[in-house]
Amino acid sequence: xxxxxxxxxxxxxxxxxxxxxxxxxxxxxxxxxxxxxxxxxxxxxxxxxxxxxxxxxxxxxxxxxxxxxxxxxxxxxxxxxxxxxxxxxxxxxxxxxxxxxxxxxxxxxxxxxxxxxxxxxxxxxxxxxxxxxxxxxxxxxxxxxxxxxxxxxxxxxxxxxxxxxxxxxxxxxxxxxxxxxxxxxxxxxxxxxxxxxxxxxxxxxxxxxxxxxxxxxxxxxxxxxxxxxxxxxxxxxxxxxxxxxxxxxxxxxxxxxxxxxxxxxxxxxxxxxxxxxxxxxxxxxxxxxxxxxxxxxxxxxxxxxxxxxxxxxxxxxxxxxxxxxxxxxxxxxxxxx
Amino acid sequence: xxxxxxxxxxxxxxxxxxxxxxxxxxxxxxxxxxxxxxxxxxxxxxxxxxxxxxxxxxxxxxxxxxxxxxxxxxxxxxxxxxxxxxxxxxxxxxxxxxxxxxxxxxxxxxxxxxxxxxxxxxxxxxxxxxxxxxxxxxxxxxxxxxxxxxxxxxxxxxxxxxxxxxxxxxxxxxxxxxxxxxxxxxxxxxxxxxxxxxxxxxxxxxxxxxxxxxxxxxxxxxxxxxxxxxxxxxxxxxxxxxxxxxxxxxxxxxxxxxxxxxxxxxxxxxxxxxxxxxxxxxxxxxxxxxxxxxxxxxxxxxxxxxxxxxxxxxxxxxxxxxxxxxxxxxxxxxxxxxxxxxxxxxxxxxxxxxxxxxxxxxxxxxxxxxxxxxxxxxxxxxxxxxxxxxxxxxxxxxxxxxxxxxxxxxxxxxxxxxxxxxxxxxxxxxxxxxxxxxxxxxxxxxxxxxxxxxxxxxxxxxxxxxxxxxxxxxxxxxxxxxxxxxxxxxxxxxxxxxxxxxxxxxxxxxxxxxxxxxxxxxxxxxxxxxxxxxxxxxxxxx
Numbered sequence: 001x002x003x004x005x006x007x008x009x010x011x012x013x014x015x016x017x018x019x020x021x022x023x024x025x026x027x028x029x030x031x032x033x034x035x036x037x038x039x040x041x042x043x044x045x046x047x048x049x050x051x052x053x054x055x056x057x058x059x060x061x062x063x064x065x066x067x068x069x070x071x072x073x074x075x076x077x078x079x080x081x082x083x084x085x086x087x088x089x090x091x092x093x094x095x096x097x098x099x100x101x102x103x104x105x106x107x108x109x110x111x112x113x114x115x116x117x118x119x120x121x122x123x124x125x126x127x128x129x130x131x132x133x134x135x136x137x138x139x140x141x142x143x144x145x146x147x148x149x150x151x152x153x154x155x156x157x158x159x160x161x162x163x164x165x166x167x168x169x170x171x172x173x174x175x176x177x178x179x180x181x182x183x184x185x186x187x188x189x190x191x192x193x194x195x196x197x198x199x200x201x202x203x204x205x206x207x208x209x210x211x212x213x214x215x216x217x218x219x220x221x222x223x224x225x226x227x228x229x230x231x232x233x234x235x236x237x238x239x240x241x242x243x244x245x246x247x248x249x250x251x252x253x254x255x256x257x258x259x260x261x262x263x264x265x266x267x268x269x270x271x272x273x274x275x276x277x278x279x280x281x282x283x284x285x286x287x288x289x290x291x292x293x294x295x296x297x298x299x300x301x302x303x304x305x306x307x308x309x310x311x312x313x314x315x316x317x318x319x320x321x322x323x324x325x326x327x328x329x330x331x332x333x334x335x336x337x
Numbered sequence: 338x339x340x341x342x343x344x345x346x347x348x349x350x351x352x353x354x355x356x357x358x359x360x361x362x363x364x365x366x367x368x369x370x371x372x373x374x375x376x377x378x379x380x381x382x383x384x385x386x387x388x389x390x391x392x393x394x395x396x397x398x399x400x401x402x403x404x405x406x407x408x409x410x411x412x413x414x415x416x417x418x419x420x421x422x423x424x425x426x427x428x429x430x431x432x433x434x435x436x437x438x439x440x441x442x443x444x445x446x447x448x449x450x451x452x453x454x455x456x457x458x459x460x461x462x463x464x465x466x467x468x469x470x471x472x473x474x475x476x477x478x479x480x481x482x483x484x485x486x487x488x489x490x491x492x493x494x495x496x497x498x499x500x501x502x503x504x505x506x507x508x509x510x511x512x513x514x515x516x517x518x519x520x521x522x523x524x525x526x527x528x529x530x531x532x533x534x535x536x537x538x539x540x541x542x543x544x545x546x547x548x549x550x551x552x553x554x555x556x557x558x559x560x561x562x563x564x565x566x567x568x569x570x571x572x573x574x575x576x577x578x579x580x581x582x583x584x585x586x587x588x589x590x591x592x593x594x595x596x597x598x599x600x601x602x603x604x605x606x607x608x609x610x611x612x613x614x615x616x617x618x619x620x621x622x623x624x625x626x627x628x629x630x631x632x633x634x635x636x637x638x639x640x641x642x643x644x645x646x647x648x649x650x651x652x653x654x655x656x657x658x659x660x661x662x663x664x665x666x667x668x669x670x671x672x673x674x675x676x677x678x679x680x681x682x683x684x685x686x687x688x689x690x691x692x693x694x695x696x697x698x699x700x701x702x703x704x705x706x707x708x709x710x711x712x713x714x715x716x717x718x719x720x721x722x723x724x725x726x727x728x729x730x731x732x733x734x735x736x737x738x739x740x741x742x743x744x745x746x747x748x749x750x751x752x753x754x755x756x757x758x759x760x761x762x763x764x765x766x767x768x769x770x771x772x773x774x775x776x777x778x779x780x781x782x783x784x785x786x787x788x789x790x791x792x793x794x795x796x797x798x799x800x801x802x803x804x805x806x807x808x809x810x811x812x813x814x815x816x817x818x819x820x821x822x823x824x825x826x827x828x829x830x831x832x833x834x835x836x837x838x839x840x841x842x843x844x845x846x847x848x849x850x851x852x853x854x855x856x857x858x859x860x861x862x863x864x865x866x867x868x869x870x871x872x873x874x875x876x877x878x879x
Contacts, residue, residue, distance in 0.1 A: 036759075036761040036762035036765065045765060047477065047478050047479070047481075047482060048765070050477045050478060051393060051394065051478060054393060055393075080386075080563075081386065081393070081394050083386055083563035083564050084385075084386045084387045084388075084392070084547050084548070084563060085548075085563050090563070093562075149593070149595055149596075152595075152596060152599065153595075153599070156599060156603070157599045157602070157603060160603075164600050164603070164605040164606070165591070165593075165596050165599075165600075166380075166589050166591065166600070166605075167565060167566075167589070171378055171587050171589065172372060172373070172376075281592045281593055282592075282593050282596065283596075284565075284589065284590060284591040284592060284593070284596065286562065286564060286565040290564070290592065291564060294564065297727075297756065
């Protein structure tokens with residue numbers, strides 16, 4: 001198992017190197033002049049040239065690239081011009097915010113979509129199957145920012161149930177000391193129930209928004225995968241042997257149907273990390289997506305490169321995690337071809 | 338895990354969600370209530386990227402931090418406008434860090450307050466002022482540029498006479514020197530503190546002041562989470578003005594305009610700053626919150642034409658465009674009536690030496706068609722109309738209306754949307770034939786506006802590449818006359834350059850936009866500032 005993990009990690013190295021080169025080139029090739037943007041309202045060609053020199057943008061590309069790689073090797077991702085902070089600090093502060101939101105959204109989504117998918121498959125053609133179809137269609141056809149704004153309008157503005165969409169924690173609460181960076185976890189770790197409640201009341205609405213968006217693929221995949229398995233010979237045999245329907249569905253069919261579901265989950269997770277940019281915007285969530293977009297708009301190279309790099313590493317780790325989970329679910333996967 | 342467990346966990350979660358709903362009982366506790374009364378919660382779209390106005394690329398929200406956390410030698414007085422709102426007074430300089438000053442033709446000498454202290458308790462000396470001014474004219478970029486606008490260019494101009502006496506020697510007579518000393522850039526830094534943080538690569542300590550405020554202003558930044566929040570505490574030892582009413586300011590960034598509006602309508606946020614016109618109009622109609630809007634001083638939204646290339650090198654063509662623009666439609670459909678029209682005057686020969694003022698072009702398609710024929714394009718022509726997507730909420734519908742209207746006289750335009758980051762670079766090239774743009778100057782003087790926008794020095798804001806010796810003579814004449822207080826000559830020159838700008842129409846003014854602010858009715862003391870940001874010092878609650 002360990003050897004497999006090590007091997008998998010080794011294969012990731014070339015992709016990471018590729019990502020570094022490609023993002024570096026892309027950010028330089030894209031139209032947009034950082035210096036002109038940051039020269040301020042009264043820019044003259046001279047002021048712009050001064051800023052260019054200051055940022056090292058007047059150097060030839062290979063020199064810039066070498067400097068960039070040298071910085072990377074020392075863990076320095078550069079400084080964001082938009083936020084004025086080192087990119088590494090920005091990402092470290094923002095990644096947990098996005099991850100917490102995405103994971104919670106995914107969890108809610110799984111808790112709703114998987115049972116729904118299973119029920120829809122078991123009772124194919126029944127009302128619950130139709131419900132599954134309606135929920136999936138609605139979820140996938142409503143853009144996240146729309147769902148988000150709608151939920152804010154209903155639950156905050158009209159009903160007053162949700163707190164003001166002002167980010168991760170209420171204005172008059174201090175954030176818990178970062179341990180994991182997840183407010184919900186950190187506040188519980190130190191036993192601060194008040195802060196937990198404050199963080200929870202802020203997060204549930206954006207998490208539900210994300211959940212609604214990600215319901216569809218999970219529910220559909222669960223249903224399809226279950227249908228295929230339920231129609232297979234071993235399920236028929238199990239049924240014929242007189243096993244209870246629960247045992248057949250959950251014990252035999254579901255475990256065999258799980259593999260594609262886990263694949264979908266992995267894809268949905270990485271997809272959500274990117275897609276929650278809009279949710280972050282709507283809920284003033286200090287996440288990594290809105291950070292990257294902001295940087296892109298202002299041609300701020302360092303954060304864009306840092307973001308892509310962080311995402312690439314995250315994706316590699318996620319794939320590794322999924323591979324390991326595969327092995328747990330289906331031991332056949334572990335056998336090397 | 339079986340199905341029942343799945344369902345159970347799902348229902349537990351939904352229960353948790355419904356209890357979480359009632360959670361924000363934050364305002365109810367007594368301490369939170371009093372904290373709320375002394376705290377101002379401001380929401381706006383973006384936040385600062387740098388706490389130092391001298392920094393590289395400090396953005397507009399960054400000005401707000403500098404304005405409130407640093408003192409300048411002088412500030413501006415305030416006045417009540419005819420509509421009852423308050424504004425800064427361009428013509429009245431008031432003491433801030435300096436308690437008095439004496440001006441001679443060659444210099445101005447300031448006496449600093451005896452009791453003025455920086456946030457760390459050390460006294461403010463003339464040496465600090467000199468260091469700060471030297472920094473502003475040396476670091477380059479925007480601060481140096483802004484200082485230059487008031488003929489403040491060399492460190493030798495700034496003299497620390499003794500502990501409390503500071504002198505600025507004038508390079509040349511310039512009416513803008515004194516007003517320029519009261520804008521945001523010449524603020525006073527705690528030089529000992531900043532110097533102690535400076536390094537060989539960074540002799541002016543810009544890295545330190547980027548993250549920390551090192552001044553002696555009415556507020557200090559207690560916490561800054563970039564892109565999310567800026568929290569300020571009042572400086573209890575501040576002596577450069579009356580003690581501000583608010584103890585704490587929390588400034589949260591809320592990117593979604595709809596949510597900013599919801600926050601202020603629900604009473605959760607005290608001030609929603611820089612609102613889009615549409616929200617403003619609807620909030621005003623709603624009547625739940627107080628709304629204020631002021632014309633942006635020296636600020637004009639316009640259509641610019643590149644006079645150096647055909648077809649806009651022909652005066653008749655430019656006039657044709659000026660007669661083909663849908664002025665009123667733009668006011669109604671794009672600005673929702675919330676802007677000051679810059680059209681509809683009786684004549685293109687002006688009677689007052691003021692700026693901005695309206696021109697006499699109106700929407701007259703027949704006349705436009707005739708002019709276009711006269712210019713040699715009876716069938717019209719094809720061109721591109723460029724605009725900055727950064728201001729897309731106004732620019733995009735505006736450009737569409739212009740496109741539609743120009744099509745009536747045969748000018749077929751393709752819309753060219755340019756992302757905000759590229760806009761200034763594109764402007765600098767001066768190659769776009771036809772653009773929608775906005776310009777405003779901090780110093781609200783006609784000659785200042787014209788120097789940037791019409792003068793042959795060809796600054797970036799002279800987006801049309803317009804050069805005319807007659808225009809330059811008039812602008813330079815007005816500047817010189819203002820410096821000598823020769824008002825008869827000044828009047829002739831200002832009227833002259835406005836007339837010339839209207840006659841030659843390299844750019845067609847459309848309207849003067851407003852700065853819109855919505856706040857709770859219990860918030861008082863709001864005043865419009867040339868920098869278009871908030872001044873917390875005069876604000877109060879309840």
